[in-house]
Structures are given as C-alpha cells and as structure tokens.
Amino acid sequence: MYLFIINPRSGGGSGQRTWQAVETLLKRRNIAYETLFTKSAAGAEEAVCGALSRHEAWEAAVVVGGDGTIHSVLGALQRMNVPLAVIPAGSGNDTARGFGIPLATGAALDAALTGRCTAADLLSGADGLTLTAVASGFDAQVAANVNASRYKRLCNAIGAGQLAYLFGIVHTLMTFKPCRVSVACDGREDVYETAWLVSVCNLPSYGGGLLICPQAKADDGLLDVCVVHGCSRWQLLRLFPTVFKGRHVTLPFVTMLRGRCVSVRFAEARHAIGDGESLGTGPLAVRCEPGALKVRFPQAALLALPAGSPCHASG
Template sequence: MYLLIINPASGGGAGQRTWQTVEGLLKSRGIAHEALFTRSLEQAEAQVLHALARREDWRAAIVIGGDGTIHSVLGALRRRGVPLAVIPAGSGNDTARGFGIPLTIEAALDAALQDRCLEADLLSGSGGLTLTAVASGFDAQVAVNVNNSRYKRLCNAIGAGQLAYIIGILHTLLTFKPCRVSVTLDGKEQAFEQAWLVSVCNLPSYGGGLLICPQAEAGDGLLDVCVVHGCSRGQVLRLFPTLLKGTHVALPFVSMLRGRSVAVHFAQPRHAIGDGEPLGTAPLAVRCEPGALRVLTPLAAAAQVGAAEAGSCQASG
C-alpha cells in the first residue's frame, strides 16, 4: 500500500493536475494506494503521522508537490521509518533533481514504484528537519521575496518556476546590504567580512537548479557550506549565472567548507530558509544526521549498491 501525499496548490496548481494524472495511472495498473490531501504545510506532519499510524504495511509515502511539501513531512516519515518517493510538482523541484528523479510524471511514478532506495542524510536544527539546504542571507531573502510576490504565481502558471527566482535576485539585489558573519564548523570559528550569504547544503542545488554546492552528496554524512563574501553588487550579479554550472566555487570571493555541524551568526538579523521554507532570522545551528531518511530513487539501481545499502524499501512500520 502506498500513501500519496498531495499538495494541490503546489506549483501554482500543478500538484492537483499531477495528481489527476497519477491517479489514473495507479488505477490502470491496479496499485493499492490511499490519497491524503494536505490542508496546509503547518498541519501536514500531523496529518501524515495520523495516516501512517493506521496501518503497518506502507511501502512508501509518495509526495506530489514541491520541496516545501516534502519539508513539511520529513519529521513524520523519519519517525515512522517510511521511505520517501517524489513526483515533482513544485516551483524548484530540487529534491527530485538531487536524487535523479525524473521531472516527468509517469517516469517519476515508475521511480517511486521500483522499490529500491538510498539512505539520505537530514539537516537538523531548531527549525526542524531539512533535506536540500539551509540557506541564510541574500539567497534566503530572495526566497522570502519570491514567496511573497505575485510574479511567482505567474511564473508557475507558465511553467517557468526558475524565472521567478531570477526576478527575485534582481529585486533583492537593489536593497540587500552585506555584513560580517561568523561561521563555526565542527567547533572551529571563521569570520567573513561583508558576507552576502551562507548556505548549508545536503544536495547540490536549490532555487530551481542553482548548483550552490555542486559537490554535495546526500549520503556522505557531511554538510557542504558555501560562503559568498567581500564582493560588490556587480560581482554578486555576475555570480548567479555561474551557479547554473557550479563554476562559482573557483571565484576568490566564494569559500567552500565541509563538516558535520555548523553555526552561523550574522552581525545583523538575516532571514534563513530550509527547503525554501522560512526559518526566521535567529542565528543558525545545523547538524548532519547521517542516513536518517530512505529515498526511492533511480540512483539506487545506478549505483549498484549491495542489499545492505539499497535493498528493499519495505517499511518497518
């Protein structure tokens, strides 16, 4: 039995449209399933926990939505030990990208039903659990501005979710002011002047495919950290096209760090986001929780790992 977790409003209504297609495919294949529509991201975890507690034979929870919808149910899936599968229907869909999950509906469903998974790390902090990245500073402000904008809805409607982030970058660049930041990695503190952003990543990209930490691997037990500091507005603007290929890592005003825990303290209050969802403006403390989540992904078969690492994803309850 599969639990389908659907956010109908995700991606400007793409969640509802995607579910209609998936429902038809599941029925035509005779696959047992139950549908759960999330009323809000704030209530999703409680809804999912209640649903998962009703039976012990869940093979997986298949989320139809975006990174924010996935973010909202991570705690429930971890507590119940049920694997995550994704059929992307959001604006950014970076979780799907990071796990090699196809962005087309039927191919993503096929990946969800193939019963092979990888163990993935989770990022844990005061704001809860995060799967893709915890970002603070400029890019978090971009996300806040985009989420509060009218142009995000328009971009989603025409299938151009990444365009909303590009508009948001230009919007935010006009008003954002860099400041000093302290980054403490595995107990060792470093200070950066005129810092624009600090991103703590578990997957290579966020923001709709921007490769902030291209070397990040979800199952390596490590956090990958990108700090952009000591540069002008013009340099920041020229930085963002390089994020499409991850070549920014060679720039002199970009520092790449790696460790198991990180604390971030800006000299002035700065927004933070986890999986694109707001985490407030308090200083960050994030630690890696290795192998805390199982994810159904085509990468499991491609990696040709042994049964101990991939194996069956049958939930233990």
Template sequence: MYLFIINSRSGGGAGLRTWHTVQALLEARTVPYEALFTRSADSAEGQVLQALALREDWRAAIVIGGDGTIHSVLGALRRRGVPLGVIPAGSGNDTARGFSIPLAPEAALDTALQERCLEADLLSAAGRLTLTAVASGFDAQVAVNVNGSRYKRLCNAIGAGRLAYIIGILHTLITFKPCRVSVTCDGKEQSFDQAWLVSVCNLPSYGGGLLICPQAEPGDGLLDVCVVHGASRVQLLRLFPTVVKGRHTKLPYVTMLRGRSVAVRFAQPRHAIGDGEALGTAPLSVRCEPEALRVLSPLAAAAVAGTTGSCHASG
C-alpha cells in the same frame, strides 16, 4: 499500500493536475493506494502521522508537490521509518533533481514503484528537519521575496518556476545590504566581512537548479557550506550565471567549507530558510543527521551492491 501526499496548490496548481495524471495511472495498473490532501504546511506533519498510524503495511509515502511540501512531512516519515517517494510538482523541484528523480509524472511514478532506496542524510536546524539546504542571508531573502510575490504565481502558471527566482535575485539585489558573519564548522570559527550569504547544503542545488554546492552528496554524513563574501553588487550579479553550472566555487569571494556541524551568526538579523521554507532570523546551528531518511531514487540502482534493495517501512 502506498500513501500519496498531495499538495494540490503547489506549483500554481501543478500538484492537482499531476495527481489527476498519477491517479489515472494507478487505477490502470491496479496499484493499491490511499490519497491524503494536505491542508497546510503547518498541519501536514500531523496529518501524515495520523494516516501512517492507521496501518503497518505502508510501502512508501509518495509526495506530489514541491520541496516545501516534502519539508513539511520529513519529521513524520523519519519517525515512522517510511521511505520517501517524490513526484515533482513544485516551483524548484530540487529534491527531485538531487536524487535524479524524473520530472515527468509517469517516469517519477515508475521510479517510486520500483522501490529502490538510498539512505539520505537530513539537516537539523531551528527545530526542523531539512533535506536540500539551510540557507541564510541574500538567497534566503530572495526566497522570502519570491514566496510573497505575484510573479511567482505567474511564472508557475506558465511552467517557468526558475524564472521566478531570477526575478527575485534582481529584486533583492537592489535592497539587500551585506554584513559581517561568523561561521563555525566542526568547532573551527572563521569570520567574513561583507558577507552576502551562507548556504549549508545536503544536495547540490536549490532555488530551481542553482548548483550552490555542486560537490554535495546526500548520504556522505557531511554538510557542504558555501559562503559568499566581499563581493560588490556587480560581482554578485555576475556570480549567478556561474552558479547554474557550479563554476563559482573557485572565485576569490567564495569560500567552500565542509563538516558535520555548522553554526552561522550574522552581525545583523538575516532570514534563513530550509527547503525554501522560513526558519526565522535567529543565529543558526545546523547539524547532519546521517542516513536518517530512505529515498526512492534511480541512483539506488547504481549504488554499491548490498547497500540497497527493495525498501519497506519499518512500521
């Protein structure tokens, strides 16, 4: 039995449209399933835990929504040991990109039903689990601005989710002021003046495909960190086109770090986000939770023999 977790409002209504497509495919293929429509991010984890407790034969929980919807149910899936499937229907869809899950609904469904799993790490920060990245500073402020904007809804309506983030970057660039930050990676502290952002990544991209940490791998037990510091506004603006291809990592005002735990303390309060969802403005302590989640992914077929296979919930 498959549990489908649907956020009908994700992607400006793309979640509901995608569900209608998927539901027709499930009926045509006579695949056993149950559908759960989440009411809000705050209540989603409880809803999913309650649904998963009703039976023991769940083959997977398949989310139809965006990265924020996935974020809201990570705790429930980890507690119950149920594999995660994704049919992307959000603005950024970076979880899908990070695990090579197709963006087209039928192809994504095929991937989930093949039941090939990867063991993925999770990030633990601010009492929450995160799958893609924990970001603080400028890019977190971009997300806060985008999520509260009218242009995000407009961009989603025309199928241009990434455009909303580009607009958000320009919007935030006008008002954001960099400050000093202390970053402690595996116990080694470094300080950076005029820091714009600190991103702690588990997957290579966020923000709709921006390759912040192109070398990040979701199952290596390590956190990849990008610190942007000492750049002028013009340099920062020029940085973003290079991030699309991951070519920013060798710039003199970009420092890349790697470790199992990271602490971030800005000199002034700065927003932080996990999977695009708000984590507050307090100093961050992020640690890697190795192999804490199984994810249905085409990448599993290319993994080392003996480490993957048909994956089922542990109940």
C-alpha cells in the same frame, strides 16, 4: 500499500493537475493506495503520522508537491521509518533533482513504485528537519521576495518556476546589504566582514537547480557550506550564471567548507530558509543526521550514486 500526500496548491496549482494524472495511472494499474491532502505545513506532520499508523506494511509515502511539502512531512517519515518517494509538482523540485527523480509525472511514478531506496542524511536544527539545504542571507531574502511576489504565480502558471528565482535575484540585488557573519564548522570559527550569503547544503542544488554546493552528497554524513563574501553587487550578479554549472566554487570571494555541525550568526537580522521554507531571522545551528531518511529513486539513477551508497532493492 502507498500513501500519496498531495499538496494541490504546490507549484501554483501544479500539484492538483499532477495528482489528477497520477490518479488515472494508479487506477489503470490497479495499485492499492490511500490519499492525504495537505495545503500547508501546519499540522502536516501529525496528519501523516496518523495516516501511516493505520497500517504497518507501507511501501512508501509518495509526496505529490514541491520541496516545501516534502519539508513539512520529514519528521513524520523519519519517525515512522517509511521511505519517501517524490512526484515533483513544485516551483524548484530540487529534492527530485538531487536523487535523479524525473520531472515527468509518469516516469516519477514509475520510480516511486518500482525504484530502489537509499539512506539519506538530514539536516537537524531548532526548527526541525531539512533535506536539501539551510540557506541564510541574500538567497534566503530572494526566496522571501519570490514567495511574496506576483511573478512567482505567473511563472508557475506558464510552467517556468525557475524563472521566478531569476526575477527574485534582480529584485533583491537592488536592496540587499551585506554584513559581518560568523560561521563555525565543527568548532572552527571563521569571520567574514561583508558576507552576502551562507548556505549549508545536503544536496547539490536549491532554488530550482542552482548548484550552490555541487559536491554535496546526501549520504556522506557531511554538510557542505558555501559562503559568498567580500564582493561588489556587480560581482555578485556576475556570479549567478556560474552557479547553474557550479563553477562559482573557484572564485576568490567564494569559500567552501565541510563538516558535521555548522552554526551561522549574522551581525544583522537575516532571513533563513530550509527546503525553501522560512526559518525566521535568528542565528542558525544545524547538524547532520546520517542516514536518517529512506528515499526512493529510479533504478536508472543507481549508476550515478557514489560507490558504497547504502542501497537495497525495494519491495
């Protein structure tokens, strides 16, 4: 039995359209499933726990939505020990990218039904669990501006969700001011006087494919940290094209760190996001929870996973 968790509003309505296609395929294949529709994070974890408690032999909980929808049910899936499967229908879909899950609906459904499982780490903090990244500073402000914009809805409507983030970068660049930040990684503290952003990553990308920490692995028990500091607006603007290929990591104003516990304290209030969802404007403290979540991924992606990944054949 599969539980399909659907956010019809995800991706500017893509969630509803994607679910209609998925439902047709499920009926054609005579697959046993139940559905749970959610439109916001509020109450999603409790609703998922309630649905999952009705049966014991769940194959997977399949989220039809984006990274934010996945974020809202992580606690429930961890608590109930049910694998996560994803049929991407959001603006960014970085969870799908991180696990090699196809963006095409039919192929993603195949992965959900016939794929393998890997044990993935989670980021744990005061605001709950995160799967992709906890970001603060400039890029979190970009996300806040994008989520409040009209251009996000327009870009989603034409199937170009990633474009909204490019608009958001330009929009935010005009007003954002860097400030001092303290970053402590496994107890070692470093201070950066003019920091633009600090990203703590579990997967390589967020923001619709921006490879902030290209070396990040979801099953290594470590968090990867990217700090951008000491650069001008023009240098920051020139940095962003390099992020799509992960080439920014060699720049002199980019510092990469790695550890199990990370805290971030900006001298001024700065937005923070986890899986693209707001975490407020206060200091951050996150730790890695190794192997805390089971995730289904395509068998074809097995070769792309690092050697020694804790995988097993799915039911």
